[in-house]
Amino acid sequence: MKVTGVLPLFLPIYRRLWPGSLASLSVTLLKATALDAAILAGHLLLYPTGLTQERRPSARPDPDGTARLPVAPGPPVVLLHGFIDNRSVFVLLRRSLAQHGRERVESLNYSPLTCDIRAAAELLGRHVEEICERTGSDRVDIVGHSLGGLIARYYAQCLGGDLRVRTLVTLGTPHSGTRAVPLANAHPIVRQMRPGSELLKELARPAPGCRTRFVSFWSDLDSVMDPLEAACVDHPDLDTQNVRVSGIGHLALPVHPAVAAGIREALDEPRPGERLAGGLTVA
Secondary structure, three states: OOOHHHHHHHHHHHHOOOOOOHHHHHHHHHHHHHHHHHHHHHHHHHHHHOOOOOOOOOOOOOOOOOOOOOOOOOOOEEEEOOOOHHHHHHHHHHHHHHOOOOOOOEEEEOOOOOOOOOHHHHHHHHHHHHHHHHHHOOOOEEEEEEEHHHHHHHHHHHHOHHHHHHEEEEEOOOOOOOOOHHHHOHHHHHHHHOOHHHHHHHHOOOOHHHHHHOEEEEEEEOOOOHHHHOOOOOOOOOEEEEEEOOOOOOOOOOOOHHHHHHHHHHOOOOOOOOOOOEEEEOO
8 A cells, every 4th residue: 555655756757767668667567566475465364264175054134234135047156276275265245245145155175285286175065065965056167266266276177177167267367387486396286386286287188078168368468377368277178368457466356346346247157159258447
């Protein structure tokens, strides 16, 4: 917040030192970085609230009395967090989905000690089976942030999860691997997210007949993706759509209201010939 407040005082000097489009890009990057820092601070406060798995209560009225739209059709929505995170990252997205009629939304935690994406994908599959049995639904939609999207993709593409996953929405997920933060290579899951890893080679193999629709949101200011296009799904056998988001960083993807609107649109059953808009400008 302090950066945003002070920034206008220095803009004339800043633009003189970095003229034209470079200055515009740098200011946008500075704003995105400040927003990510604010989101990180808020998320650290919420983090303890998401350490345990959420309860699975029956449907009940919204306790805060927030007005909701009529219940939207569609399967249950499963939210899956990223690396060293938990379900608290989805507080705002979950509220947005609920306010727009998505009654069946569940956030899952996997252990921060998880060291293998394949094992996490198998655990996700067991959770999905339990959700389908409990809700009576044949399929689910999944929204995965960062590593969570890669776990869900492995489940859908390599473990037969396409029978259960109708739509998978990924947010800043390194589908083709990221080279960011090289010092993190000591962690085995980080190594699995590097370009050329054995796991990513598995995902690049043919996947004929995969029933899941993949929608990936990627940001042009995502510092965790190197290269940025690593967050796009590129596979000839998959039904994919990549949505570029301009003006925000990695941590803002599951939080920003414009992205939430895009996610809701992606989860709605599309009419024949209709697709999401090719990009979002949110800042």
